[in-house]
Amino acid sequence: MSIPPILFGGGALVTQEPSRPTVRTLIRNGQKTETAWRFELTEDAWFDLVECLRDDPAVLLGLWCDGKAVHAFFNDGVPGGEVGLRPLMASLVLDGPRYRGFSAIRHRAAPFERMIRDLWGVEAMDAADTRPLVDRGAWTVTAPLSERPVPTSGMTDMPEFAAPDPVVAAQGMVFSRGPASGGSEGPVHFRLGVANERVRTVEALTGFAHRGMEARMAGVSLTEAAALSGRIHVGASVAHQWAFSAAVEQAMGTTIAPMIGHIRAMLCEIERIHTHLTSLARTADAAGAEMLATRLYKARDILSRVCQAAIGRRLLLDCVVPGGVTLAISGYEQLPEDVVLDGLRTLCEEIAVFGTGDFLDIQALWQATGVVTSGLVGEGVVPRSLADALVLGGAIGRSCGRGADLRQSMEAYSGVRIRTPVAIEGDAAARCRIRFEDIAESLRMIAAFGAMFSPDDEAERPSFLVPLKIPQERCEGYAAVEGPDGLICHVVILQAGRVERTFIAEPAGVLQGVQETALPGSSPSKFDAVRCSFGVSVAAVDL
Amino acid sequence: MSTVLIRALFTSLLAPAGPALPPVVSRSPLVFFHVDSGGCEACSLEVEALRKGDYGLAEAGIVFTDAPRLADMLLVTGTCTRMMAPVVKAAWEAMPQPKGLLAVGACAIDGGPFAENYAVLGGLEKRASVDCAIPGCPPTPDAILQGIVNLLSPTPAPIMEA
Structure with missing residues (x-):
């Protein structure tokens, strides 16, 4: 004798659509490596992964480069609570100095993408923030960690800032502070556009404390x-x-x-x-x-x-x-x-x-x-x-x-x-x-x-x-x-x-x-x- | 009541509890300008602790300023990054004569854990004449104060307990 399944509510069972891949399955479908939690993805799979992130709760913990590949470190859901870490790493072997970036979908990736660009000369396509993070032209070389760093002639010009806000330009003032403010905080430069007794724009110039x-x-x-x-x-x-x-x-x-x-x-x-x-x-x-x-x-x-x-x-x-x-x-x-x-x-x-x-x-x-x-x-x-x-x-x-x-x-x-x-x-x-x-x-x-x-x-x-x-x-x-x-x-x-x-x-x-x-x-x-x-x-x- | 009396009264009531140091300089107070030129910020924190804590800086005749134009001594913490080098130089050039250079911590002296690379020039030792170098990674506020006092006193002050 078989008992029919007991259904509460309207009786409609919510089933997971099998056609929708999750970040977890996408990464795990990649090529296995000697590390259990790292998988190598093809260019297409990487692209799918980026698109899949639009409506997936996976959290991007970090994005790094080692010259040969870009590695994205994910966690299933927000780390914390009872579960802790459930990490997965996706690696994309680079074919040329660019890869599809995450920051347009996961803005959290922006500082990582900027750092990779400055250190390795590898660009993130579709990046939400393309400003340099640490390389302001004062280093001996550009892309210092890449295979062939290009020598530079040292700091030549003033740092570039965005054009001031129209209200600030019309009736406000631009204030600069740092990097040597006499205080005990680390060296950073802030450029503030102030108008009508309010700070309207804040631009931070970082990189002074970069030690590599x-x-x-x-x-x-x-x-x-x-x-x-x-x-x-x-x-x-x-x-x-x-x-x-x-x-x-x-x-x-x-x-x-x-x-x-x-x-x-x-x-x-x-x-x-x-x-x-x-x-x-x-x-x-x-x-x-x-x-x-x-x-x-x-x-x-x-x-x-x-x-x-x-x-x-x-x-x-x-x-x-x-x-x-x-x-x-x-x-x-x-x-x-x-x-x-x-x-x-x-x-x-x-x-x-x-x-x-x-x-x-x-x-x-x-x-x-x-x-x-x-x-x-x-x-x-x-x-x-x-x-x-x-x-x-x-x-x-x-x-x-x-x-x-x-x-x-x-x-x-x-x-x-x-x-x-x-x-x-x-x-x-x-x-x-x-x-x-x-x-x-x-x-x-x-x-x-x-x-x-x-x-x-x-x-x-x-x-x-x-x-x-x-x-x-x-x-x-x-x-x-x-x-x-x-x-x-x-x-x-x-x-x-x-x-x-x-x-x-x-x-x-x-x-x-x-x-x-x-x-x-x-x-x-x-x-x-x-x-x-x-x-x-x-x-x-x-x- | 004269101002002197009021000040004496206030000093006796509100003087900090730290060890009183003898005034060490003829040109009192001696004004410092602090620049962190890159590093892990530990030395900066210790300089901050020295400035804000009970170390009897005022008794030792030491004050800090936010403007290099008013400073007698440039206090540098952290390894000198290539981006900060022109800033440190500009601060030094803005200071009036006579002036001194103080390197606090291993980074500021010889680069410490952050030796020369593509982004870092290293310590001040090789690039400038350092008047006082206080070693440590990071040095304690007591050690920094002791270094300053020893530099400025005609006779070295007795060593305090850390």
Whole structure:
């Protein structure tokens, strides 16, 4: 006897049309490579892939070039939530210096396409943004990473800007600021068109801080590459070190002891607090709230001092390496694990004290300071639609109602409760509020991690630094980490015991573009404060 | 009440808690202009911490300015990229005589992790006469302050605890 299927509602079963390919199937239909998650596509399949992206939820995490091929790194859906990463990489072997670009459909790809054009001389067809990103004619060669770089004669002319807005041209003024503003931010040039007491156009000239990270992280040893990964940008130093190390470990198939993961996560949370405090302090300083700025700077300095006293480093450079963590508790190297755990627990406790005392005072002071609360309401609004289109994360995405948080699916954060603060206003005031709430969450997590670093946990005590045996054959690995400003992703290719190539995806490149679209409309006097609320680091944009 | 008294009163009430440093320069205050010429921004952060934190800069006779025309010392952090080289040069040329050059951090001294390549010129050491080089990647604010104080004092100041 067979029971007919029980149907609820109208009885119409929604079936997936078999004829519509998804990004996942399109990529998986490509030619298999030795890496399970990378497929080589033909020119036609690549074209189909681009078209398919129009109505597919796949997120483009990064787009890179290695001279021979262009690689697009996708994730099924928005990374975060319970699922975590489900990555796929599509590679297109180049036949000539051009490929079909993604930025017309996925604007997120724009900084990657601009970077590829400047470094490799490979053009994206149909690109939404064709301005140079880092090459402004000052380098010794154009397309420095390509097989045949063309020598240039050095900087010859002034940088080119778009023609001024007609209103600005008629009755406004053009202001320039940077790259040497006397402040502590990295070198970047802004050109503002101001008319009727409003900033109408914002154009950013980047490239001053370009050091060639991609070239430097190719063909080096693991140790050198790990040290460089921490110096991509100090505001996300641990996140980059962690992403790089995890990518190397994934490539080798090494699993890391849970305790090491927790230590890395704890360091990453300290860094998140530090970066948010910097951003808040600069915002307060630029808005003219001097007392508040002083309190925030002092809190940041105390955090650095506590870190130095506990783990020997004020800023957490060179803490995470493939295979584990390197911590110099009280200035010694090679300490027994118990002492390290003890030191870390003390560090967590000391930081947690900040959360119950000084931090609450500063937060109350912030809320009572008009120039940074009501003064920033409605300034530099990032529309929800833009945030969705660019898949923004971090404090900026969360202030637009996007709550995706990769930490929820990361193994290293298992055992701590994660609550991602979200606001919907999308303005500078909301961003700052989210940063405060993020700090509070991080402080709570650090306290929870501190409880995990208990000496009575005698089950197993693995070493904090496992020496890795680097395979001679070629292998590829990926990893993503929730950095202070969003998802940070590294793809590492190892060959003959060295790092052959490292692909870095930084949220800053996308955020720089968001900043340019969100800043017009703010009043010139608040421009700096609104810009600081984004907290975009130039070093991370320029790489 | 005279202004001197009011100032003394305020100083005693509001003086920062950091270690007081002896005034080190005859031409007080000494004005710095900070340029970040490319790098990972760690040295910049530490200079910022020194400027804004409790390090007793005012007592040491050190102030920072936003205009190179008012500065006595050029403080450079980060490796010198090819795009920033003309900017650093312009800042240097805008400064009045006599002037000094301060390189903070490994990058600014010899390029550190960012040695010369297509986009980077490297450190200042080979290209200019550096009056004071403060090593470290990044140096601590205490080390930066100590370097400045040692450069300017006729006799080196006692070494502070980090």
